[in-house]
Amino acid sequence: MQTMTSNSPELIEQQLIQILQQQKQAYQLYPMPSAKDRIERLNRLKAILVKYQDQFAEAISQDFGNRALGETRIGEILTCLEQIRYYRKHLTAWMKPEKRHISWLHQPAKGWVQYQPLGVVGIIAPWNYPLLLSIGPLICALAAGNHAMIKVSSASAHFGKMLDKALSEAFPCELVAVVNGGGTISDAFSHLPFDKIIFTGSTNVGKTVMQAAAKNLVPVILELGGKSPVLVHHSMHMKDVALRVAAGKLWNAGQTCVAPDYIFLPKGKTAEFVEHFKIAVQHMYPDIANNQDYTAIINDKQYLRLHRYLEDAQLSGAKVIEINPKNELLSTQRKIAPTLVAGATTEMQLMQHEIFGPILPIMEYEDIEQVIDFINRRPRPLALYYFDFDQARADYVAERTHSGHFGQNMVLSHVAQDDLPFGGIGASGMGKYHGPEGFFNLSHERSMMSNPKLYSLKFVLPPFNKPIYKLISKALLR
Incomplete structure (x- = not known):
């Protein structure tokens, strides 16, 4: 995938935009992946987590100076594997159109909500749980049918390289991409016109990410901190x-x-x-x-x-x-x-x-x-x-x-x-993921309505002196 080596802000931005464009183009070729394909993507991710679990734990330990291997295996890898099992079990049911009520005036039309992938999700992960907080949002994104770019913290350099290697083995860059590096790269990443950004980190940095995202009207999920x-x-x-x-x-x-x-x-x-x-x-x-x-x-x-x-x-x-x-x-x-x-x-x-x-x-x-x-x-x-x-x-x-x-x-x-949904409120964040919320918050709730041959609204079209208006006035406009 991608590690940015240039010091030029303009060149870095161009490289990131190129990856994003590749992902958006790939998404448009298959904008509504089937449940079978989404589950297959999750299975690929699971296989990579299992295969490289020792290397992930060692890389994270290197970044910390010493990180308990058991904390990584239990708190990050096992948690992600359990999350994959959960999403594989439920996403087919969540994908089904949800029937909604249509008022009598518009009968016999039908209405429903179709949960559609957003497109490309940007994931900005912190250093404290670099695997859980990059792979966790990725699981939600893939289950919802999205493509994803993951920005790894510059403090997690060893892990970032390992994640790049592992995910590039499982996915093409136009489906899942890893971006390593800090400073200019982090700033440019948060300014990209994603379809949604998930940021995990401090409240102060969360404010800057939200400001950057606002320039492109990109909605954000902010998972911040605070004093619990x-x-x-x-x-x-x-x-x-x-x-x-x-x-x-x-x-x-x-x-x-x-x-x-x-x-x-x-x-x-x-x-x-x-x-x-x-x-x-x-x-x-x-x-x-x-x-x-x-x-x-x-x-x-x-x-x-x-x-x-x-x-x-x-x-x-x-x-x-x-x-x-x-x-x-x-x-x-x-x-x-x-x-x-x-x-x-x-x-x-x-x-x-x-x-x-x-x-x-x-x-x-x-x-x-x-x-x-x-x-x-x-x-x-x-x-x-x-x-x-x-x-x-x-x-x-x-x-x-x-x-x-x-x-x-x-x-x-x-x-x-x-x-259970996970997320903060106020200064500790906005938006939720994990659980059903992870699927629905990374999907677009698209309202759908279909009208048959009978066009019932013709009865209330002008002129407004028809007998039905007296009925509407007496029954409804009061």
């Missing part, structure tokens, strides 16, 4: 909460858009939570420095940013609790130990920005209404996690808050649920 809070009811045992939160917070070393970003504990429960969190960490990661199961921070820029957050918190009076079971030196591996920040306040940097690392600020509360108000006064998060086994109380919190997802007594795992 955890709220714990006082009835919960801290042992249960700590294990579940630690598992989600430390997966990929916290470099997950739906990771718990900060936690509200009942007043006086911090010490108990910290103790159980330490136990959970020591069980999962008895050592860190050379532990292949504990992922590094992606690059120096992100590593230094997280350390600045911790320094700021400490200077602001917070208690920084590093959980490093063997007190190892971690800086040479670009790893940060699981860290709790007790006594966090809103003035601290780590409470003003999405953390995206293995750091969890802790705040305490007395009145749950104050926490609900705190969450509602801030940008709507991608996820809100509430811990409480009482369903009525959980429903109360859910009904009074907004978030892309509401999780009760769990974190993160909703992303891997094939039948």
Whole structure:
């Protein structure tokens, strides 16, 4: 497929436009792929994922410095394989025309909705889950009958090359194309006149992508981030909460858009939570420095940013609790130990920005209404996690808050649920994919209407002094 080598913005733009034109031309030759053909395309994708699973995991690990191979296999490859199975099972039913009601005035016409492919979808994937967040949208695009161009993050250079090699083995460039590179290439990609763009990344970059897409009136699905809070009811045992939160917070070393970003504990429960969190960490990661199961921070820029957050918190009076079971030196591996920040306040940097690392600020509360108000006064998060086994109380919190997802007594795992839509709201994104929404949001709901030989509207054509108008006035125009 394509890796851009030129430094000329004009030449890069020309190369990208050429690929897009090839894809649009190929789409026009077969604009409504059959269910059989779509399933065959998904089968090809599945075969590639299985064949190159080890190489994908190794390439991603290289980009991170160390990325737990198990996290890639379970969190990315397995999740994509399950998603393919789900779409193969359902897409035939989703493709069927949907009958709609026609009013009596227009009878005996028929009306229905035909779900038609959009054409060419642009996919802009981030570095934190480069396979899941490029292949996941691709699955939706192929199931909906589209062609696709995938822009891989420049921070995922090894993976990008591997993805290019693998997908070019399965698909011609005019069906699926991979674009590697950053800077000018990223900017030019977002300005292309796609039929839809799916972007996953930060809120700030999402704004620039949306601005670029608007120049061509390209609709966008934005999967952004934000600060996803955890709220714990006082009835919960801290042992249960700590294990579940630690598992989600430390997966990929916290470099997950739906990771718990900060936690509200009942007043006086911090010490108990910290103790159980330490136990959970020591069980999962008895050592860190050379532990292949504990992922590094992606690059120096992100590593230094997280350390600045911790320094700021400490200077602001917070208690920084590093959980490093063997007190190892971690800086040479670009790893940060699981860290709790007790006594966090809103003035601290780590409470003003999405953390995206293995750091969890802790705040305490007395009145749950104050926490609900705190969450509602801030940008709507991608996820809100509430811990409480009482369903009525959980429903109360859910009904009074907004978030892309509401999780009760769990974190993160909703992303891997094939039948649930995924996406944010407000500052955390717009649009959904996964589940049926992935198919329908990458399809055009084309309204269709057919009229037989009998043209019933002739009875209401001018002149407007016919007896039927008296009937219409008495029966309907009131």
